[in-house]
Amino acid sequence: MKVIIKNWTGVATWKWIANDDNCGICRMPFDGCCPDCKLPGDDCPLVWGECSHCFHMHCIMKWLQSQQVNQQCPMCRQEWKFNNK
Amino acid sequence: MAGMSPSERRLQKELMSLMKEPPPGVSVDVDLAEQNLLQWIVHMEGVTGTLYEGESFQLQFKFTNKYPFDSPEVTFIGNNIPVHPHVYSNGHICLSILTDDWSPALSVQSVCLSIVSMLSSCKEKKRPSDNAFYVKTCSKNPKKTKWWYHDDSV
Numbered sequence: 001m002k003v004i005i006k007n008w009t010g011v012a013t014w015k016w017i018a019n020d021d022n023c024g025i026c027r028m029p030f031d032g033c034c035p036d037c038k039l040p041g042d043d044c045p046l047v048w049g050e051c052s053h054c055f056h057m058h059c060i061m062k063w064l065q066s067q068q069v070n071q072q073c074p075m076c077r078q079e080w081k082f083n084n085k
Numbered sequence: 086m087a088g089m090s091p092s093e094r095r096l097q098k099e100l101m102s103l104m105k106e107p108p109p110g111v112s113v114d115v116d117l118a119e120q121n122l123l124q125w126i127v128h129m130e131g132v133t134g135t136l137y138e139g140e141s142f143q144l145q146f147k148f149t150n151k152y153p154f155d156s157p158e159v160t161f162i163g164n165n166i167p168v169h170p171h172v173y174s175n176g177h178i179c180l181s182i183l184t185d186d187w188s189p190a191l192s193v194q195s196v197c198l199s200i201v202s203m204l205s206s207c208k209e210k211k212r213p214s215d216n217a218f219y220v221k222t223c224s225k226n227p228k229k230t231k232w233w234y235h236d237d238s239v
Contacts, residue, residue, distance in 0.1 A: 024190040025153060026091065027098050035091030063189050066154045074190035 018054045025059035034058040048083040092152040096122040123148045135205045156187035168210040177227040181234045
């Protein structure tokens with residue numbers, strides 16, 4: 001039997017590759033979004049620090065903005081630096 | 086969870102996990118917390134083999150809508166305030182994670198554990214040396230106190 005495919009629809013799933021399931025700040029799943037957003041994905045991305053800890057970008061930004069002096073990772077208290085690699 | 090603020094959503098999750106897996110000797114008044122997620126009462130038992138064995142205490146947690154970016158206001162309340170070098174007789178606690186060293190990764194559970202361990206490591210039951218002066222002059226809110234953290238031994 002010979003089948004000729006006339007058209008097809010691709011379906012894909014995605015997930016963030018993080019070393020934890022939940023954001024340490026808001027406690028929501030990384031595959032969901034931060035509590036201020038409605039849709040997970042590119043609009044509510046994850047970011048990593050040089051210390052390797054990972055958070056929703058909106059969550060870590062809120063924390064860093066609330067700290068006037070030492071900007072530290074909430075998990076390990078090392079100075080927070082974005083890992084741009 | 087619909088209709089809840091981000092702070093309340095996180096507190097609701099914390100309440101569930103504290104109910105399921107409370108640290109030893111710690112229990113939360115769930116009904117009260119569910120009525121108002123921004124104010125909790127936590128019961129704490131003195132650990133066996135420590136100076137506080139057989140005693141029980143009550144902690145009050147007050148949260149703002151900036152939680153967890155803003156630390157909770159935590160005080161001992163009720164008629165048994167533990168006699169401890171870092172606990173004032175009005176219930177205020179000198180503990181750095183409650184102000185300067187707060188992190189949004191901490192939680193009610195980790196604060197309870199710190200307080201349990203602070204009590205358990207105590208070797209002599211006594212009030213802070215400046216208790217009388219502090220209690221007379223402090224603000225009602227311990228977060229308004231400029232704490233001077235100097236003693237890590239207990």
